[in-house]
Amino acid sequence: MFTRRQLAGVCAAALLATPAAWAQTLEAPASTYSPTVGQQGKDVIWVPTQQALIDRMLDMAEVTQQDYLVDLGSGDGRTVITAAKRGLRAHGIEYNPDMVALSKRAAANEGVAERATFEQADIFESDFSKASVVTLFLLPDLNLKLRPTLLDMKPGTRVVSNSFMMGDWQPDASVESGPTANCSSFCRAHLWIIPAKAAGVWDLGNQGQLELKQTYQALEGTLTQGSRAIPLQDAKLKGNEITFVADGKRYAGTLEGTRINGRVDGGSSWIGSRKNSG
Incomplete structure (x- = not known):
């Protein structure tokens, strides 16, 4: 089980590995909000998923433009925006209102604001049942809390987690971000495909x-x-x-x-x- 303290120990590495291109996207006037890697959130500290792993997560979910992706705890919006740039409708649920505003600005800067939407909400009180793809980067205990909701989703829905598992529910596939990704931490993704109830x-x-x-x-x-x-x-x-x-x-x-x-x-x-x- 990872703790907030253990996550904080790799925040500096994650910050150094954040691609310059994405950092430029998030640049804003000094009067606007600027997040800090490792900052405290409602349930977890914020560590952004590295771009190379986001790409692998979307690839392993075999997303198409017909999919509707929901990112649970969407942070600065990079997963949602990346999906939208592939032509998907994508939606981020984030508790921090400053992060939501930042994500909306980034989506507008990238020209995908119509497809990339964000809301300030608690993921445990939100209805994301219409999603065909769910992405998340949460701690194992939070994944377990979400697991019953995920298992009740439409069969065939794909769930992709950065690094953390779902207890004894084994993934259908796992991938690394790749040898050329220069990934130093949280470089593995896991895919679950929601099974029908066949018993x-x-x-x-x-x-x-x-x-x-x-x-x-x-x-x-x-x-x-x-x-x-x-x-x-x-x-x-x-x-x-x-x-x-x-x-x-x-x-x-x-x-x-x-x-x-x-x-x-x-x-x-x-x-x-x-x-x-x-």
Whole structure:
């Protein structure tokens, strides 16, 4: 578990690594607000995500212009603005009103104010359920506090965290900022894809009965065909896409509410109807 004191220990390095181009974007008259790396915030101290890692975070989320990104604790707005420059609609939620004003000025300076929006609010009291991508750079205990809300989001929503994990919920992927990024601290990002809720018993008609137990995106269970109970292998979820192997055959399907539409290797189709939830 990282503490505010431990984070403060790397603030100087983070400040030195802040790209000059971004620093120029944030330049403002002396009468305007200027944040300091390591300054105290509501829940965490402020350490900006380095630009190289922001780029990797957006890449690993495979963002498109159809996405709507929400950055939780958006700081000086750099993640939101970077996303907006890629053509996304992006929104930052930040508790510090001075940071919000700074972010709005930066978005205007970059010509993306229509796509990059910001609000002063508490992330734990905000509704960001319409986001298809969520980014964050928070401490592990705050990630855990957010985890139930994230898991209730639409299946397929991508969540990308700078450095910190989600407890026992293992990420779907992790990346480093890259060897040429000159990153000295907080150089790793983790991606989670919100899984559908698949646990329970599913009726597969003449192909049997599927019983699933779910732990985040990991699945286990059995496919019962007649008197045979076949254990599932390599069973997992990626959003609402389910895959598993049973009796040497690979099954793949798309879960939509109380129904799974799928195919088996070799071309035959299968349909699962939910009998009860796990």
